[in-house]
Amino acid sequence: MxxxxxxxxxxxxxxxxxxxxxxxxxxxxxxxxxxxxxxxxxxxxxxxxxxxxxxxxxxxxxxxxxxxxxxxxxxxxxxxxxxxxxxxxxxxxxxxxxxxxxxxxxxxxxxxxxxxxxxxxxxxxxxxxxxxxxxxxxxxxxxxxSQNDNLRALLNPLYGTSYCLCDALQEENYRDAEQVVILSASSKTAIGLAFGLSQIDGARPAIIGLTSPGNVGFVEKTGSYDMIIGYDDLSPLPNKPSVLVDMSGNRAVLGAVHGALGDNMYWCHNVGLTHWDDSETKNAPAAAQLIGARSAMFFAPGHIARRAEEWGAMDFNQKVAAFLADGMAHADTWxxxxxxxxxxxxxxxxxxxxxxxxxxxxxxxxxx
Missing domain, CATH: 3.90.180.10 (Medium-chain alcohol dehydrogenases, catalytic domain)
Known part of the structure; x- marks a missing residue:
């Protein structure tokens, strides 16, 4: 072995x-x-x-x-x-x-x-x-x-987090924000979140994805975001009340977004570390603009435990399974x-x- x-x-x-x-x-x-x-x-x-x-x-x-x-x-x-x-x-x-x-x-x-x-x-x-x-x-x-084994192995853990984020954002009424800004928008968890938000019936905030310039075209093809912006030029980002979901852990980029939005950065859910080695970005000047008082780590297992207790494990699992089924069908296209x-x-x-x-x-x- x-x-x-x-x-x-x-x-x-x-x-x-x-x-x-x-x-x-x-x-x-x-x-x-x-x-x-x-x-x-x-x-x-x-x-x-x-x-x-x-x-x-x-x-x-x-x-x-x-x-x-x-x-x-x-x-x-x-x-x-x-x-x-x-x-x-x-x-x-x-x-x-x-x-x-x-x-x-x-x-x-x-x-x-x-x-x-x-x-x-x-x-x-x-x-x-x-x-x-x-x-x-x-x-x-x-x-x-099963023929879906590969998709399930790839997406179940990621889209489970996507579902929890969708649920948390709706539960908190999006912190009264007008837009949800998702950093590292090309990550699979981010795409799952954006897709889930895009399927919500009725009024919802705009879904804005931030990604590296080379991934803008791919992210647009997923069809899940209302707007895609490259990290290299944040000027198109509307300065409106915003809730952020950060999958990247890149403090320089995140700090630049916090700084661009200022008082309109209502809350930031820190989720992932696609840029796990922040030894350089944490010392970048933009990182000093991070608004720590309105930021917190989002820990999906804690959300799962709470919802399973509130709704019952069976009800929770059924909701997640429905979300995953729709998400996997969408993922099959990209x-x-x-x-x-x-x-x-x-x-x-x-x-x-x-x-x-x-x-x-x-x-x-x-x-x-």
């Missing part, structure tokens, strides 16, 4: 670790199962997991296998994908059954299913007990693959899925995603 490990202090640094190559290499305790990871997606969202892994706990989900003398700062970036049970010591879980959820970039994973129902289970591994519940829940899929086989072949692709050298319409799937 191989594990794709990333250095916690420098996510551009990776290695493949050999930690067992067949089912018989793993010993299962009572109640445990062993799954073989089939395929997973890798997006800027996963880069965020690595970039803020210590603050939010993403490194804790899948502790790496380390040998004596190893640097303890190696970790595993979590990914979303599919796996199949290849060994089971749990009477409720049968060999051959597939699941969708949060997995390591590795060939195998031991799990401890608890709270097993017909359609889902929770990994009850003790080290995951205090981590956000949304990441510990897995969908049971029976046997056999998303270009590329499938790569094996963790070794994934290494150069990982590097491209981490440094942002990926076409906006490109979706990466790794099949194992």
């Amino acid at each position: 191989a594990e794709f490990q990333t250095h916690k202090n420098d996510i551009t640094k990776t290695r493949l670790a050999d930690v067992g190559n067949q089912v018989d290499d793993f010993i299962l305790a009572d109640g445990e199962i062993l799954v073989k990871v089939e395929r997973f997606s890798f997006t800027a969202n996963n880069v965020t997991y690595g970039a803020v892994g210590e603050q939010i706990g993403y490194w804790q989900f899948f502790p790496p296998h380390l040998t004596d003398g190893d640097d303890a700062d190696w970790g595993i970036v979590p990914v979303w994908g599919f796996a199949e049970i290849v060994a089971s010591n749990n009477p409720d879980m049968k060999i051959g059954e597939r699941s969708y959820g949060y997995f390591p970039m590795a060939n195998y994973l031991k799990m401890l299913p608890v709270r097993v129902s017909d359609d889902r289970f929770v990994d009850g591994a003790p080290h995951r007990a205090e981590l956000p519940a949304v990441y510990n829940s897995y969908d049971r899929l029976g046997t056999g693959q 998303l270009d899925v590329h499938e790569t086989h094996g963790l070794q072949a994934f290494e150069p692709i990982y590097s491209r995603v981490v440094i942002g050298d990926l076409r906006a319409e490109e979706g990466i799937i790794i099949a194992l």
